[in-house]
Amino acid sequence: MSTLTKPNHIGRKISRIRELKDMKQEALAQAMGTNQQAVSIMENSETIDEEKLKEVAKALGVSVEAIKNFSEEAVFNIIGNTVNNHDNAGFFQYQPTFNPLDKLMESLDENKKLYERLLKAEQDKVEYLEKLLKEK
Incomplete structure (x- = not known):
């Protein structure tokens, strides 16, 4: 196992944010005015230029910083810290x-x-x- 840190793969982060927003590549492509193949290539790229990143952020409805700082662990920590039971009853308690x-x-x-x-x-x-x- 390597002790090197994982590279900051922007394309993978974009892909995960898109998936968390329940958005298909076609929908993102349409919002950006491009095609699905271009989105696929972008999501497989480790780096993306700033202008393209701004377009993606706007289409996803997030900030550029949110994409750059996205972390799966943080998402799971937030979910784990806010949901304390597994029966969904906590979401509908009315006081x-x-x-x-x-x-x-x-x-x-x-x-x-x-x-x-x-x-x-x-x-x-x-x-x-x-x-x-x-x-x-």
Whole structure:
């Protein structure tokens, strides 16, 4: 096993970022205004010129620095540190900042007031119609 550090393979980093964004080479090529073969060649290249790297970054929706500093280990560390259970239930836990029963009671009070206003309006209509009938 060699103690030399791995080369900074920009093409491989672009490929991984594209895959993490669930993007195919064809989609990246279209966003860059080129073809799939050019993207494939670029992803197999160890180095890429700055202008091409800026185009790629724009098409992927990331910064040039994000591509240059991309690391699989960092991605796995972030995922490992933010997901602490494997049943996905943690993603959907809802903890309101209010008491749900209080909100329910407020809603019931509002409905009651609305009902009383509607009832009063109907009573007023009945009185008005009775008054019209008596006048005839």
